[in-house]
Structure formats: structure tokens, C-alpha cells
Amino acid sequence: MLAIKTAIIGLGIMGQRMLEHMLLHPEFVVDTIWDPNSAACRSAQKLAPDALIASNAEAALSNVDLVYLACPPAPRKAYALTASAQGKAVFLEKPLGVDVAESRVLVRELTAAGVPTAVNFTQAAGRALTDISAGSKVGALGDLMGIDIIVTYPHWPRAWQQTADWLRFRNEGGMTREVISHFLFLSERILGPLELVWAEPEYPPKGNLCETHVAARLVNGAGLPVMIMGSVGGAQPDRQEVTIKGSKTSRRISEFTIDTVSSGGQFEPSSSNPTDTRATVLKAQLDDMVLLMNGKPNRLATIQEALSVQILIEGILSGQRAS
Known part of the structure; x- marks a missing residue:
């Protein structure tokens, strides 16, 4: 199987932590990264010099298999639905959102899109x-x-x-x-x-x-x-x-x-x-994401x-x- 090409949107603490572990995992390639904070982008690119800093969130999605959303809760719904509409798998940080009605819509639309989806409750595969x-x-x-x-x-x-x-x-x-x-x-x-x-x-x-x-x-x-x-x-x-x-x-x-x-x-x-x-827990999450991407049983949330x-x-x- 080819490595899973991934875009990371949100390059704060969790985004950079996941970036580091994806770089260590043989079945992931971090293709594009983006954050509205240019300093966060520069910091992340020091970890992943081969990753492209996208011009905006939408541009980050164009050439990947999986989108990992580590941004704050409020913008996650829009990014997730944009990604799923393009057939991309979606891996969201928790919480799913802060508005329950909006999250119900998100779950309904992601389910209808039929793309692989999971939420990063880190104990799930631990x-x-x-x-x-x-x-x-x-x-x-x-x-x-x-x-x-x-x-x-x-x-x-x-x-x-x-x-x-x-x-x-x-x-x-x-x-x-x-x-x-x-x-x-x-x-x-x-x-x-x-x-x-x-x-x-x-x-x-x-x-x-x-x-x-x-x-x-x-x-x-x-x-x-x-x-x-x-x-x-x-x-x-x-x-x-x-x-x-x-x-x-x-x-x-x-x-x-x-x-x-x-x-x-x-x-x-x-x-x-x-x-x-922590390292083995995050690796386990990524191992199970590989299973999810291949349509196999997994422990992810x-x-x-x-x-x-x-x-x-x-x-x-x-x-x-x-x-």
C-alpha cells in the first residue's frame, strides 16, 4: 500500500505533536500543512521540511488522502465537510464541536459522504x-x-x-x-x-x-x-x-x-x-487509522x-x- 498522503490543518500543540508522530510512521506522508498563524506554520515546517505550507485551508486538501483537523472546535465542521465532499478521509481532534445541533448536522453529512472518519480520543487504541x-x-x-x-x-x-x-x-x-x-x-x-x-x-x-x-x-x-x-x-x-x-x-x-x-x-x-x-499511544492511533483507511475493523472513536x-x-x- 502507498503511504497515506495527509494534510494537517491546525499547527498548535496537538497538530505539531501528531505531525511528529506521522513523520515517524512508515505508512503516512505529511504532504501539506496550514494554520492561520504564520509562525505556527514556520515552526511546523522545521519539523517537516518536505511538507508544503498551503495558502489556505482549502488549498491544503487538494492532493491528499486524509485530512487531520487539529484546529479549535469552531471551524472544524466547515473544513471537515469540505474535505469529505472531495472524498477525503477525515480525522478530527476532540471535541467534535461545541454546538450540539451543528455537530448533529456534521455527523449526518459525514455519514452520508461515506468517507472514513474518526475522532482522536487518544485512549481509544491504547x-x-x-x-x-x-x-x-x-x-x-x-x-x-x-x-x-x-x-x-x-x-x-x-x-x-x-x-x-x-x-x-x-x-x-x-x-x-x-x-x-x-x-x-x-x-x-x-x-x-x-x-x-x-x-x-x-x-x-x-x-x-x-x-x-x-x-x-x-x-x-x-x-x-x-x-x-x-x-x-x-x-x-x-x-x-x-x-x-x-x-x-x-x-x-x-x-x-x-x-x-x-x-x-x-x-x-x-x-x-x-x-x-504517549508515543506508543499515538502510534497505536495511527496504526488503527491505517486499518480504518483500508476498511478494516479498528478501535478509533x-x-x-x-x-x-x-x-x-x-x-x-x-x-x-x-x-
């Missing part, structure tokens, strides 16, 4: 989720009891995100969309579809900045709970933790990839833990799964409660 999902299906955890999600940060955006200024504003940013969405995706993969019972977000009293605290309870069809607690502030390290609770054993994923297990005592490294680093997560996330941010 070893930890794959192992826990398989284990839960064969009873390795015993009876599932629910999931706890805890995220805490001293500052938001985090230090390495400061150049992505949109992340601090309520209309597109915030830890709930950026981080908790990953863990709700994981939760639905394990427990099935979730329904929001109640949510309590807290925002700064002035301006349009994003949430500083959030608490929420969701349940699956069997009534198993997913509890969320998130906060920003205080002298502390980042904490990103999901605990899948079972009557026999529980599994905890920390910092997206550190997989540990407990049978009632301290959480200890699981057998799948040692090599599951579908646009339908991403829409389900978005509906939950936007409900949490609006303080929605079940009727």
Missing part, C-alpha cells in the same frame, strides 16, 4: 483501555460498580498549553471539554451509553472565562454511576485519574496511560503498564461516539439536570 475493556467482558473485574473521574490542576490552561489562548475561554475551552471528554469516552466504551443526572459547573464571576470547578453524576442503562470531580487552583501537581470499579478488582488509569490495579489494597502496576507511553460525548459534556457545562 493498551490500557483495550485491556480493561476485554477484562470487564470476561469478568476479570467481577461485577462492575461504576467509574470515578478526578481531574485537578494548579492552573488552566496548563503551562504547555499557554499558546492556545482559546482554551481559557468558556465558548470553546476548559478542562471539561479538553480532558474530561476523554474519560467520558472511555466510560461509555466500558459501561455503554450514559445519561446525565446532574451537573454543577462553576465559572469566574466576571468575563467569559471557562469553568474552574465541575461536579457531575451520570448513569448507564443499568444505573451504574460515573462520578466526576474537577477543579483548578492551589499548589499541586496535575492529577488526571479514572478508576473503573469492580467487585473483584478495580483498575485506575492515571495521566492517560499509567494503568494500575487493586484488589482492595494499594493500586499496583498492571501487566499492561510499563511501555504504554467514531463520530457517533464523539457526538454522544459532546452531548454529555455540553450538558455538564450548562448545569443540566435530568427531568
